[in-house]
Amino acid sequence: MQTTPATLEDSHPADICSARPPRHPRPDGQDRYTISEVVACTGLTAHTLRWYERIGLMPHVDRSHTGQRRYTNRDLDWLDLVTKLRLTGMPVADMVRYAELVREGAGTYRERQELLEQTRRDVLGRIAELRETLAVLDRKIDFYATEGNTR
Amino acid sequence: MQTTPATLEDSHPADICSARPPRHPRPDGQDRYTISEVVACTGLTAHTLRWYERIGLMPHVDRSHTGQRRYTNRDLDWLDLVTKLRLTGMPVADMVRYAELVREGAGTYRERQELLEQTRRDVLGRIAELRETLAVLDRKIDFYATEGNTR
DNA sequence: GGCTTGCTTGGAGTGCACTCGAAGGTCATA
């Protein structure tokens, strides 16, 4: 697929197996973001970020010497995935399950694949539903545009 | 647009302005469904149907001489629309607003049109998001399929 | 030292969309 070695997949729970255009605010090596920086670049709230960690949806985030969270680029990528999955309507519990599988290492590849394939089917179904709804909306909008202008 | 006269649009709050393939269980005239019949053909629960009425999301449903609900084909069409709008993620409060506009009559055509156009934009955005997510899922699934098989 | 800003924790609270329960009335069939 690409150059990312499989070991990288398991070296840290963040599960970066396919590179996006890596628009990280800082290059790897200088990536120690405070929670408010992560808030600024993800749009999530600090409350939500801490809550994600509490429920096991985030791999354990690194801390500063005073105990404050320091997020990495990898954490940002993970949050990006979580955000996308959330948009599909995937329940948080299922995402936690996926996070657990990632933590368990390479032995769970098959199960992860199945989970994502199920999600993929859900997304396709959802898109189909939305298309149908769009058709209804278009008919109604057309009606209002036509009838609304003739009276 | 089609043969449905504009007056029909306002004759009853159900707002049937664009005909779907009218797959109604019974022809107009014999359309007096009990709540459990509506449950069977919409997939909504009786609780939800009563609740929709309580919060003003349903036009007032006809009653039998003993006070039991009797739904019409028009009510079924309205529920179909509501179900579709719900799938778009539209908040119930917004749907109630739309229902109010329908109840107010033809004078609200423009506002209804704007509301639906906004919804339309939301749906398009949602589809775009889902497509992006789909791309990420495909890349990840591909990774698991490839890496998973070589180990 | 005092002030402000930003962070920590655990637990409690919120808003949405249902979902259920209790108490009782109605209706078709045996």
Place this chain on the structure above:
DNA sequence: TATGACCTTCGAGTGCACTCCAAGCAAGCC
């Protein structure tokens, strides 16, 4: 006429995904 399924109302309860709060620690600055 009696049984049981089905209906009514209103109010309370549930589950999810946050969202907020209080109390307290730490760092930077005047």
